[in-house]
Amino acid sequence: MQSVTVLGSTGSVGVSTLDVLARHPERYSVYALTANRSLDVLFNQVETFSPRYAVLADASLVAEFASRLELAGLNTTVLSGEEGLCTVAREADVTMAAIVGAAGLLPTMAAVEAGKKVLLANKEALVMAGPLFMDAVVRHGATLLPIDSEHNAIFQCLPMQSQSDSQVIPFSKGVQRILLTGSGGPFRTTPLADLVNVTPDQACAHPNWSMGRKISVDSATMMNKGLELIEACWLFHTDASNIDIIVHPQSVIHSMVEYIDGSILAQLGNPDMRTPIAHALAWPERIVSGVGSLDIIAQGRLDFEAPDELRFPCLRLARDAAVRGGTAPAVLNAANEIAVEAFLDGRLDFASIALVIEQVMAQVEIVEPQSLVDVQHADNESRVCAIEIIAKKTLA
Numbered sequence: 001m002q003s004v005t006v007l008g009s010t011g012s013v014g015v016s017t018l019d020v021l022a023r024h025p026e027r028y029s030v031y032a033l034t035a036n037r038s039l040d041v042l043f044n045q046v047e048t049f050s051p052r053y054a055v056l057a058d059a060s061l062v063a064e065f066a067s068r069l070e071l072a073g074l075n076t077t078v079l080s081g082e083e084g085l086c087t088v089a090r091e092a093d094v095t096m097a098a099i100v101g102a103a104g105l106l107p108t109m110a111a112v113e114a115g116k117k118v119l120l121a122n123k124e125a126l127v128m129a130g131p132l133f134m135d136a137v138v139r140h141g142a143t144l145l146p147i148d149s150e151h152n153a154i155f156q157c158l159p160m161q162s163q164s165d166s167q168v169i170p171f172s173k174g175v176q177r178i179l180l181t182g183s184g185g186p187f188r189t190t191p192l193a194d195l196v197n198v199t200p201d202q203a204c205a206h207p208n209w210s211m212g213r214k215i216s217v218d219s220a221t222m223m224n225k226g227l228e229l230i231e232a233c234w235l236f237h238t239d240a241s242n243i244d245i246i247v248h249p250q251s252v253i254h255s256m257v258e259y260i261d262g263s264i265l266a267q268l269g270n271p272d273m274r275t276p277i278a279h280a281l282a283w284p285e286r287i288v289s290g291v292g293s294l295d296i297i298a299q300g301r302l303d304f305e306a307p308d309e310l311r312f313p314c315l316r317l318a319r320d321a322a323v324r325g326g327t328a329p330a331v332l333n334a335a336n337e338i339a340v341e342a343f344l345d346g347r348l349d350f351a352s353i354a355l356v357i358e359q360v361m362a363q364v365e366i367v368e369p370q371s372l373v374d375v376q377h378a379d380n381e382s383r384v385c386a387i388e389i390i391a392k393k394t395l396a
């Protein structure tokens with residue numbers, strides 16, 4: 001029996017994780033659930049799973065939530081803030097890191113530094129702090145398993161030795177290239193001139209995946225693929241030149257690995273996050289996820305195309321950040337989070353998201369981070385810069 005903390009349990013990945021956990025009560029017990037502000041969802045989850053702890057990142061809601069639990073006769077202890085998140089991330093056998101954005105960095109690092117099994121959905125943490133994060137995984141003997149469906153697919157297609165020992169570099173074991181697939185999002189064929197007018201709801205209507213709003217916008221700009229490129233560099237010990245991004249509109253192949261003998265291995269399945277979640281939870285075993293069989297005959301065809309960097313400038317910006325290294329990915333990520341938030345609030349048009357990020361990347365100094373303090377400094381500085389650019393609307 002393994003205890004599991006689900007950071008971000010009220011979100012899309014969090015809910016899918018609980019769905020898988022509920023199918024295997026003999027293997028997993030829920031240790032802690034966490035949310036930012038979604039009290040009703042968290043309450044229902046606490047009622048169902050009776051965790052030892054529930055954590056609210058927003059400390060102002062703790063008293064209200066604790067009295068609701070008490071009234072209902074539930075004896076889950078309520079913790080709050082970043083310290084509460086880090087405590088429950090450290091204490092369980094397994095931590096699912098599914099908080100969205102930079103807010104997930106410290107709790108995810110807490111689980112890594114405690115040497116736990118860490119299921120990484122929160123790609124922003126690895127993008128921001130790549131070298132420090134991977135160094136901590138090795139130093140503390142943590143087991144890091146990718147949840148992003150693409151990285152989970154790549155992991156499944158890697159040589160066995162690289163799967164079981166994170167220090168065995170896949171590119172020394174016959175791997176020659178990683179093919180990172182992405183659907184191209186809802187605006188793959190929208191006329192370029194119309195992109196300036198698209199609404200948040202249109203951007204969040206992903207053709208294949210049901211996800212939280214921030215990652216949905218990232219998928220529409222393809223910044224999500226850019227962040228995944230950086231994530232893949234760190235997870236699989238390679239640089240961006242060994243990773244090709246391929247647009248695959250059906251999202252049936254979740255990514256591929258090419259070997260030096262010409263073989264390409266792909267992982268296929270229905271687009272449902274419960275597959276990578278179940279894979280990582282049980283790895284190296286397999287468990288039922290609740291996902292149905294892929295009907296490959298009904299599917300009929302699989303299409304592939306090269307990404308269009310004119311339509312998706314965020315891809316170029318992310319590749320630049322990967323090549324520059326240092327705090328460049330943290331700057332990219334912070335500027336993106338602020339620009340996406342402004343777009344979702346109706347303060348910025350869709351086409352300007354990339355312009356904001358480009359300007360922030362040109363203005364903020366890039367350094368080699370020596371610690372998480374340097375990463376957080378770059379993150380803060382980039383947020384302030386992005387907020388100023390959006391407020392002044394000084395976009396080219």
Ligand code: NDP
Nearest residue numbers: 008010011012013036037038057099100103121122211212
């Ligand atoms: P959601 O927006 O659906 O959920 C985010 C979760 O994080 C919620 O539980 C939310 O709480 C919590 N949260 C938000 N802000 C904070 C904060 N400041 N402090 C603490 N907790 C916070 O996101 P997703 O589930 O879609 O994505 C989560 C992560 O997984 C992201 O990094 C994303 O890139 C990655 N991912 C997601 C996939 C998907 O299919 N959705 C696929 C692959 C990766 P509350 O509900 O209270 O706001």
